[in-house]
Structures are given as C-alpha cells and as structure tokens.
Amino acid sequence: MEPKIALVTGASGGLGTSVVKALLDAEMTVIGVSRNITASDVPHPSFVALPGSLSTLESSAALVDGVIKRFGRIDVLAHLVGGFDGGKPIAGSDEASFRAMFDINLFTAFYVLRAVLPHMRRQQGGRIIAIGSRAAESPGPGVGAYSASKAAIVSLIRTVALENGKAGITANVLLPGTIDTRANRAAMPDADTSAWVAPSSIASLIVWLSGGSGSDVNGAVIPVYGAGG
Numbered sequence: 001m002e003p004k005i006a007l008v009t010g011a012s013g014g015l016g017t018s019v020v021k022a023l024l025d026a027e028m029t030v031i032g033v034s035r036n037i038t039a040s041d042v043p044h045p046s047f048v049a050l051p052g053s054l055s056t057l058e059s060s061a062a063l064v065d066g067v068i069k070r071f072g073r074i075d076v077l078a079h080l081v082g083g084f085d086g087g088k089p090i091a092g093s094d095e096a097s098f099r100a101m102f103d104i105n106l107f108t109a110f111y112v113l114r115a116v117l118p119h120m121r122r123q124q125g126g127r128i129i130a131i132g133s134r135a136a137e138s139p140g141p142g143v144g145a146y147s148a149s150k151a152a153i154v155s156l157i158r159t160v161a162l163e164n165g166k167a168g169i170t171a172n173v174l175l176p177g178t179i180d181t182r183a184n185r186a187a188m189p190d191a192d193t194s195a196w197v198a199p200s201s202i203a204s205l206i207v208w209l210s211g212g213s214g215s216d217v218n219g220a221v222i223p224v225y226g227a228g229g
C-alpha cells in the first residue's frame with residue numbers, strides 16, 4: 001500500500017516537531033510547511049520541507065498545488081499554524097493586534113482549507129485536524145483576541161465537517177491547554193509544568209484521527225487539557 005501523504009502546517013513549531021515525528025513513525029510521507037523550514041530540520045527520507053507562508057490565499061494555494069503536483073493527493077491535513085498575543089483587555093486593544101490574531105489563527109486555516117478541500121473532495125476522502133485552544137471555550141481576561149480567534153476556528157472546522165462528511169472527509173479540532181514546549185518553558189520559568197500537556201499526546205491523537213479507527217469521528221471538538229484539567 002502507498003504511504004499516506006500528510007501535510008503539516010507549522011511543522012517547525014513546538015508542537016509541530018512532535019506531530020511530524022509521530023506521523024513519520026506511522027509510516028506516512030510528511031510534508032512540513034513553515035516560513036523558515038528546511039530539510040535539515042527533520043533528517044528523514046519520508047520528510048519533505050516546504051518553506052512558505054499561509055498568509056494569503058494565493059501563497060497557500062501555491063503550496064498546496066506544489067504538493068498535489070508532486071504527490072497527487074493529500075490524505076491528512078494537520079493545521080498547526082497559530083500564534084498567541086495576550087495581556088491587553090478589549091478596552092485597551094488596538095485594531096492591528098486584534099486583527100493579527102485572526103490573521104494567524106483563523107485566516108491561515110481558511111486559506112489552507114480552501115486550497116486543500118477541493119482535492120480531498122475529488123479524492124473522496126481525507127482527514128483534517130486543526131488546533132484550537134482551551135481558550136476557545138474558556139476565555140480569560142486579557143486574551144480576548146486570541147480566545148475569539150480560536151473560537152472562530154472551532155466553528156470553521158465544525159462547518160467543514162458538516163459540509164464534507166458525505167465526501168468521506170473528517171474534520172476535527174483539538175483544544176490544548178498549555179503545551180509543554182521549549183518556548184513555554186523559557187517564557188514561564190517558574191510555572192508548575194506538571195499540568196501541562198505533552199506535545200507527544202497531541203501528536204498521538206492526530207495519528208489516531210488520521211488512521212482507520214478515526215474514520216467515524218467527524219466534527220469533534222476535543223479538549224486536551226492535561227490530566228488535572
């Protein structure tokens with residue numbers, strides 16, 4: 001059987017690195033997208049680095065078209081690109097910062113979905129997994145733009161699930177709590193990390209949703225808050 005083709009966006013990030021490894025371990029061919037990714041980031045014969053930005057529909061479509069030209073299909077889309085900006089209440093927020101959260105957390109998802117879905121519909125199959133955040137369901141003060149943008153991706157993925165289930169495509173969104181990444185450890189050196197979520201747990205869930213047992217799970221919004229969450 002041909003290996004599955006998995007497109008991972010945000011592949012060089014704290015979570016992306018684990019997701020790429022888990023999909024490679026599951027014997028998929030993995031195409032990793034980020035603006036600065038290089039082949040040497042993941043020295044593995046089944047890994048392809050695809051540098052580029054998901055900041056416009058055109059750039060996203062060009063990246064996806066490149067994958068289709070080379071591999072003919074995309075079986076799995078793991079959309080991990082996202083960003084965080086907090087600290088300001090809405091009363092003191094400027095429009096540019098608010099919009100920036102929607103650009104990275106919502107519009108990148110729309111662009112890549114808009115580019116990938118026609119191919120998955122043609123194939124009559126595909127698995128889509130996107131990353132929201134616990135903040136989508138539990139917003140906190142000072143993180144309004146982030147929480148709203150992550151709530152929006154939840155709604156977007158649920159819509160995609162409803163629109164494409166009959167074409168054999170599943171779409172699910174994971175809501176992690178704080179992930180145990182190097183960047184978070186550096187940013188919060190005094191935090192109690194025992195409640196943080198291991199990137200490998202999220203990666204395993206993505207592999208499961210991409211496999212045979214995941215075929216009946218569509219439109220799920222899955223909390224991954226850690227054992228104490």
Ligand SMILES: NC(=O)c1ccc[n+]([C@@H]2O[C@H](COP(=O)([O-])OP(=O)(O)OC[C@H]3O[C@@H](n4cnc5c(N)ncnc54)[C@H](OP(=O)(O)O)[C@@H]3O)[C@@H](O)[C@H]2O)c1
Nearest residue numbers: 010012013014015034035036053054080081082133178179
């Ligand atoms: N870390 C957490 O505690 C946490 C908690 C809840 C949810 N999440 C969510 O989980 C996901 C992964 O988080 P993370 O901690 O792994 O983030 P990260 O370390 O900041 O990684 C972000 C990734 O996205 C890429 N990227 C950023 N902008 C891009 C663009 N315009 N086009 C293409 N690639 C772009 C980055 O690489 P380049 O710079 O090379 O482009 C990098 O690979 C995000 O959606 C995040 O919101 C994270």
